[in-house]
Amino acid sequence: xxxxxxxxxxxxxxxxxxxxxxxxxxxxxxxxxxxxxxxxxxxxxxxxxxxxxxxxxxxxxxxxxxxxxxxxxxxxxxxxxxxxxxxxxxxxxxxxxxxxxxxxxxxxxxxxxxxxxxxxxxxxxxxxxxxxxxxxxxxxxxxxxxxxxxxxxxxxxxxxxxxxxxxxxxxxxxxxxxxxxxxxxxxxxxxxxxxxxxxxxxxxxxxxxxxxxxxxxxxxxxxxxxxxxxxxxxxxxxxxxxxxxxxxxxxxxxxxxxxxxxxxxxxxxxxxxxxxxxxxxxxxxxxxxxxxxxxxxxxxxxxxxxxxxxxxxxxxxxxxxxxxxxxxxxxxxxxxxxxxxxxxxxxxxxxxxxxxxxxxxxxxxxxxxxxxxxxxxxxxxxxxxxxxxxxxxxxxxxxxxxxxxxxxxxxxxxxxxxxxxxxxxxxxxxxxxxxxxxxxxxxxxxxxxxxxxxxxxxxxxxxxx
Amino acid sequence: xxxxxxxxxxxxxxxxxxxxxxxxxxxxxxxxxxxxxxxxxxxxxxxxxxxxxxxxxxxxxxxxxxxxxxxxxxxxxxxxxxxxxxxxxxxxxxxxxxxxxxxxxxxxxxxxxxxxxxxxxxxxxxxxxxxxxxxxxxxxxxxxxxxxxxxxxxxxxxxxxxxxxxxxxxxxxxxxxxxxxxxxxxxxxxxxxxxxxxxxxxxxxxxxxxxxxxxxxxxxxxxxxxxxxxxxxxxxxxxxxxxxxxx
Numbered sequence: 001x002x003x004x005x006x007x008x009x010x011x012x013x014x015x016x017x018x019x020x021x022x023x024x025x026x027x028x029x030x031x032x033x034x035x036x037x038x039x040x041x042x043x044x045x046x047x048x049x050x051x052x053x054x055x056x057x058x059x060x061x062x063x064x065x066x067x068x069x070x071x072x073x074x075x076x077x078x079x080x081x082x083x084x085x086x087x088x089x090x091x092x093x094x095x096x097x098x099x100x101x102x103x104x105x106x107x108x109x110x111x112x113x114x115x116x117x118x119x120x121x122x123x124x125x126x127x128x129x130x131x132x133x134x135x136x137x138x139x140x141x142x143x144x145x146x147x148x149x150x151x152x153x154x155x156x157x158x159x160x161x162x163x164x165x166x167x168x169x170x171x172x173x174x175x176x177x178x179x180x181x182x183x184x185x186x187x188x189x190x191x192x193x194x195x196x197x198x199x200x201x202x203x204x205x206x207x208x209x210x211x212x213x214x215x216x217x218x219x220x221x222x223x224x225x226x227x228x229x230x231x232x233x234x235x236x237x238x239x240x241x242x243x244x245x246x247x248x249x250x251x252x253x254x255x256x257x258x259x260x261x262x263x264x265x266x267x268x269x270x271x272x273x274x275x276x277x278x279x280x281x282x283x284x285x286x287x288x289x290x291x292x293x294x295x296x297x298x299x300x301x302x303x304x305x306x307x308x309x310x311x312x313x314x315x316x317x318x319x320x321x322x323x324x325x326x327x328x329x330x331x332x333x334x335x336x337x338x339x340x341x342x343x344x345x346x347x348x349x350x351x352x353x354x355x356x357x358x359x360x361x362x363x364x365x366x367x368x369x370x371x372x373x374x375x376x377x378x379x380x381x382x383x384x385x386x387x388x389x390x391x392x393x394x395x396x397x398x399x400x401x402x403x404x405x406x407x408x409x410x411x412x413x414x415x416x417x418x419x420x421x422x423x424x425x426x427x428x429x430x431x432x433x434x435x436x437x438x439x440x441x442x443x444x445x446x447x448x449x450x451x452x453x454x455x456x457x458x459x460x461x462x463x464x465x
Numbered sequence: 466x467x468x469x470x471x472x473x474x475x476x477x478x479x480x481x482x483x484x485x486x487x488x489x490x491x492x493x494x495x496x497x498x499x500x501x502x503x504x505x506x507x508x509x510x511x512x513x514x515x516x517x518x519x520x521x522x523x524x525x526x527x528x529x530x531x532x533x534x535x536x537x538x539x540x541x542x543x544x545x546x547x548x549x550x551x552x553x554x555x556x557x558x559x560x561x562x563x564x565x566x567x568x569x570x571x572x573x574x575x576x577x578x579x580x581x582x583x584x585x586x587x588x589x590x591x592x593x594x595x596x597x598x599x600x601x602x603x604x605x606x607x608x609x610x611x612x613x614x615x616x617x618x619x620x621x622x623x624x625x626x627x628x629x630x631x632x633x634x635x636x637x638x639x640x641x642x643x644x645x646x647x648x649x650x651x652x653x654x655x656x657x658x659x660x661x662x663x664x665x666x667x668x669x670x671x672x673x674x675x676x677x678x679x680x681x682x683x684x685x686x687x688x689x690x691x692x693x694x695x696x697x698x699x700x701x702x703x704x705x706x707x708x709x710x711x712x
Binding site: 359 | 472476477478479480481482484485488504515516517518551564599603604609611612613614615640641642644645646647649651652653654655656657658659660661662663685686687688689690691693
């Protein structure tokens with residue numbers, strides 16, 4: 001992994017400026033998802049109560065995580081599932097490879113798992129001679145594009161139909177002039193089906209792991225996880241330890257929230273409870289930490305572990321919609337990415353918390369009530385205290401701090417600012433490289449007299465200071 | 466009732482008319498208003514960026530200026546939100562706590578404390594969109610936000626509803642952030658400007674003549690974008706409408 005600082009604002013500017021199509025569509029498509037979410041959420045009278053319940057179940061589970069993880073592992077083993085423990089991404093990938101190697105697996109089909117993305121598992125396995133096929137359409141598009149997913153739920157949402165028609169023409173031989181979504185989806189389906197039949201193993205993630213039963217729940221819309229698991233003789237599921245919920249009945253809360261928040265439908269097409277291997281096959285799960293217990297110990301940020309990866313905060317985020325997910329240079333983008341990524345690497349992701357207008361919409365849509373916007377501000381405080389602010393900001397704030405501390409300095413600065421704006425030529429004010437305000441916005445005019453001057457003249461004849 | 470007027474730094478320098486309108490309006494409503502002369506800034510621009518060290522001095526001065534008043538009223542949602550929710554770079558003494566509790570945004574003060582609704586003595590014959598800032602909506606609950614399911618309200622619109630001739634219009638994305646976001650407007654220029662452009666185009670599509678807001682900071686950004694596009698939309702503070710000027 002590179003530790004070069006991610007220049008998220010610059011990347012976002014490129015996303016906007018590439019043409020008049022991508023950013024506009026990206027914004028509109030995701031806004032439409034947000035609107036569908038509002039429609040289905042408003043049909044449930046107890047929606048806000050459900051959010052509170054979900055949040056409390058997750059908080060309870062996370063504060064008793066040791067007990068629930070062990071209970072889950074115990075019960076899973078009783079069901080004939082082989083349980084593995086991975087502390088790091090490297091552990092996770094090594095364990096997967098060892099299982100595959102011991103079964104002479106050469107061809108693997110998998111459905112989407114953000115944890116496997118976190119661990120950068122695909123390149124690890126490919127380097128070791130495993131042919132890995134993403135089976136979910138969005139992930140497959142990203143795999144063929146050689147890009148990371150740009151969204152948790154809709155990994156290729158930053159690409160247009162035209163982009164995909166071109167990509168598929170190149171990679172799977174479709175007609176480059178046919179940009180019809182049904183045609184393209186059908187073509188990929190026909191391309192993928194034989195791979196399911198050939199694969200010696202399948203991999204999934206999990207949306208929820210139920211401690212009392214030792215079973216895990218996978219929610220999908222395309223059914224590829226189920227198809228893979230129904231055919232291959234070996235099923236490996238990667239599960240982050242924060243996925244625990246205590247009881248099956250808790251699903252009644254989370255399933256109602258998940259798909260409504262994510263894509264604005266009542267439920268995903270498939271909600272599958274995996275409760276043990278089919279006869280004559282093997283099922284393995286890898287319970288993975290990868291930074292989770294570290295985050296659980298961070299007083300200000302532990303509640304981010306409540307996240308159920310619905311992506312609602314991304315869909316609603318006006319900054320994310322204009323930036324595209326790849327701009328964040330991380331597995332997780334958008335508001336949830338801003339608060340998760342720095343816990344992995346404070347240097348690389350130090351500018352992410354500043355890529356927010358702090359509008360607070362993310363906090364209000366989050367189905368498990370993570371105070372995302374508050375955590376963004378708290379990460380800014382961390383970056384500021386550790387002197388990881390962008391240099392320009394640091395200097396500016398030092399000066400501003402002094403100006404606001406002393407009333408007379410403030411008055412002088414006001415006067416100087418007014419003078420500078422009055423006499424500076426437009427060419428300087430609207431200089432394309434010097435002034436980030438004036439490139440696309442007219443500057444406000446300093447008034448001839450401040451409110452305070454007016455007040456002294458019109459209300460208070462004898463100033464005290 | 467001992468009321469102090471809080472005129473945020475940028476209103477003092479750039480929008481003195483908003484300060485004048487606020488003061489005159491409160492006086493006309495029979496409120497006795499003090500204006501502490503040593504006020505500068507509440508510290509929000511620094512606090513928002515996580516710079517607690519530099520925010521502390523501004524916050525201390527703010528409390529020195531405004532302690533002892535029953536109400537501190539300011540025509541700026543985001544500044545009031547900072548005071549109420551985030552003025553925490555300094556020790557939370559009794560003075561600090563009561564200043565934070567007693568600081569009100571103008572619309573809140575008119576709507577919740579003075580309990581006013583009827584401004585039918587005011588005339589403003591225009592097609593108007595209200596822009597409540599994100600701080601006003603999600604921080605001060607000046608209006609319900611679209612994300613949360615339940616009852617709907619909008620205090621800013623409630624004050625404008627009976628103004629003569631005023632036609633309230635709702636745009637496509639009324640509570641979508643306009644992209645100002647303080648220093649974000651400069652550090653994230655491309656995204657900020659695009660959000661602003663999308664916002665003013667939304668007004669344009671709906672034939673809006675005036676955008677009325679309790680927050681001039683958002684309007685400074687929106688007006689900047691709109692002027693650059695040579696759109697004829699006007700941007701004014703709600704105090705200017707309710708006080709019938711100065712514009």
